[in-house]
Every structure is written in C-alpha cells, then in structure tokens.
Amino acid sequence: MHATSATVRVRFFAHYAELVGRSEAEVSLPFPATVGDVVRRVREDLPGGRRLPERPLTAVNLQHVKLDASVRNGDEVAFLPPIAGG
Amino acid sequence: MHATSATVRVRFFAHYAELVGRSEAEVSLPFPATVGDVVRRVREDLPGGRRLPERPLTAVNLQHVKLDASVRNGDEVAFLPPIAGG
Amino acid sequence: MTYLTRTLLSIDQLVAEVSSPACGGTCVFLGTVRNGPEETSVKAIEYSAYEEMVEAEFGRLVADAAKRWPDARIAVQHRLGTIPAGEASIGIAAAAPHRAQAFEACRFVIEEVKRRIPVWKKELRVDGSEVWVDPSGRPTHV
C-alpha cells in the first residue's frame, strides 16, 4: 500500500454507538489527514453517520485531541459523547 | 446566703489541670462578677494558680465566653487550654 | 490496581491504599446514584466506558494531581455496569500530611473525572424508559 492513504479504526461509544448502530468501523482516507477529516468521512459514508454531531469530542490512541490533530495509518480514532462519569 | 456573693464551680482541663494539680475548685466572689474576676481569683488564691495564663480561653455552662461575660451563682466556669482537637 | 470495577466500591480499601504514617488527613469522595426530587424516579444507572482510555486517562490524571500535591497519595475507582440508586459509582481517597492538601487533591480528582474520563450513563427509570445523561443539559431519550 502506498503511503498516500491512511486507514484508521473508528470507535463509537454509548449514545453514538446507538445512533450509528455499530461500535466500530474502518475508514481509509488520503494522507495527510486530520481527525476532522475522519469525522467528515464518517458522517458522509457511514449509514446513520449524519446523526453524529459535526464537532464531536474525539480521542486518538486513548488521548483527547482536537479536530485539527493529524491521524496516521493504524490509529484508533474514538467519537466520544459528552462525558458523564463520576 | 445573701445575694451579694456568687459561688461558681471551676474546672481545669488537660495541661491546666496538671499545672494546678487538680481538675476542679469552688470559688466564691462578690456579685456581680465576670469570668475575668474568676480567673483573677483563681490565679491569686489557688496553689499553682499563677502558672495559668492571665487570659485563658474560658467557657461558662458549656459555652465559649469572653472574659467580660458575667457569671452567676451556680455557674460552671471552665479554663480551656489551646484547643487541639481533630 | 485498575481504575475500573464492576462490583461494589469499598471505601475501606481506598482509604487503606492511601494511608501512610506521614499523612494526617484523608479526604474521601463518593459519588452515588441518586433518586431524589431532581430525578424522575431513577431505578438505576447503567455506566459504560471507553475502558482502555479510562485506564490511560486516570493514569495521566493521577500524575497531574501528584505534580500539584507531591505529598498526597491518591486512589480512585470507578464502577461500571448497572448501579442501583443509593450505591456509589465512584470512590476517591486522597491522603496528605495536612488536611488542606487532602481536600484539594480529592476535589481536583472528581472535577477532572467529570471533564476527562470517558464514562457515560444511561438512566433506567421506574416506568421502563431509558435516558442517556448529557451533563451539558438536554436529556436524550432513546
């Protein structure tokens, strides 16, 4: 595979998993790419993707990130509903 | 007994009880009188009384009071070392 | 220690973990599932999480607290699964040489949990309905 595309594992939790009817997906997109690019791709391509917010809370590889953070091949990108722990 | 004198029960605690070698005493003094009058009388008349501070923390009938609080016949006046609870 | 459990939280265990001869003050916080006037008959809350991230983020959170209160000792555990009203969903213990540090560190941890730890809750109501809790306001019926 050429280094001009990146494949990331996307995970959905809680309410978001219910909205798209699944807890994970694989997304490929042109490299370089940001988390925002992943969000746009998911909202466009995934059935029910439009039910997710345009600017969700996100994490890459278990760390909170902003939408302009870059993603690399193999990253795990998570869509996090508003946090309600404690 | 004529109402021109008041008798109070005085109690000493912790370090103060050790300084005067006793935990209580009875003090009679002319009425009207204040807690400050009781303190002066104790320091003057009680063996070891001078070892007590001139302005100790005091309580009358289980309530914190200042030295200018008045005392009545039958009151319990307590000399409290610096509080160290908790 | 793992920061997650699916069984009853033990205050005694959290306190035992942080106690030390140098620590004179211990502050504990327990967050409990309510069924009060503000909760339209909540029977239980179902807690779920991004578990791998919870563990990683709790590690970073406790390290942040240790930087601010170097003498404090901190233990925290979050419970997941269905928790009936009246039982605790989170337990935090912070011990420190002096009480101000213990209170501040404990408060810091719960405030950061609310901000950073990816846990979600769904209210299970006595009428059978289920509601995702969005602390930012709007409850979301599912």
Next chain:
Amino acid sequence: MTYLTRTLLSIDQLVAEVSSPACGGTCVFLGTVRNGPEETSVKAIEYSAYEEMVEAEFGRLVADAAKRWPDARIAVQHRLGTIPAGEASIGIAAAAPHRAQAFEACRFVIEEVKRRIPVWKKELRVDGSEVWVDPSGRPTHV
C-alpha cells in the same frame, strides 16, 4: 448519637448515617495520628476532652452547618483516649445533593472543630516523653 467514642471510628457507619436517596455526593474526612518526618517519633496520642461541652458544642456546630447547607446531612465523631499512630481521631461525613456542598460542609466542620471543640492531645513519644500539643506553636514538655 453521641459525638464521642473511645473505640475505633467506623467510616462505613458515618457514611450510612448521612446517605439518602437525594444525596449524590458524600465527602468524608478522616484525621489520623501521624508519625511522619514532622513528628519526632510519636507512638500514640492521648486525647482528652471537656466531654459535656464537646457534646453541646458539636450540636451547635452541626446546627451552624445545617443553616449554611440546608440540604446537607452531616455526621461526625471524635475518638478519645490513647490512639496509636495510623488510627483515626476524627471522622466526618457530609452528604448533599451536589458535590460542592458536600465538600464545603465537610471542610467547614473540620475547620470549626479545630477552632471550637474542647479536645486536647498529649503526644506519647517512643523515648517515653510526653508533650501537650499546642497548635498555636510551642510544644509544652510535661
């Protein structure tokens, strides 16, 4: 309930006393006898009190807290007698609908205890010496 005890303090009992369906947050404070770098080898502390006044003053203190945090539920117990290093001398639990109230009420109680509750302590050191503790500064050898 009495505010004084001569046996081991039970956190669970204090928490049970304040728990209520309307209270989502419980803050507990434990004050423990230290034997750290600041204490020249303290073996134990002997706590004594003006017991009748402690009971009366704790009643007033809890009433003061209830005025400031009307929805809070508060339990507090002070232990007297010889308490070995590592064991708790005071336990406070404050439960409230929201956590800020629970933290504030609990902190208020311990600060007021230090100011108002007539309890004294004598450090029993490993070398056999005994020292009355004066929180205002000077230790007083006896």
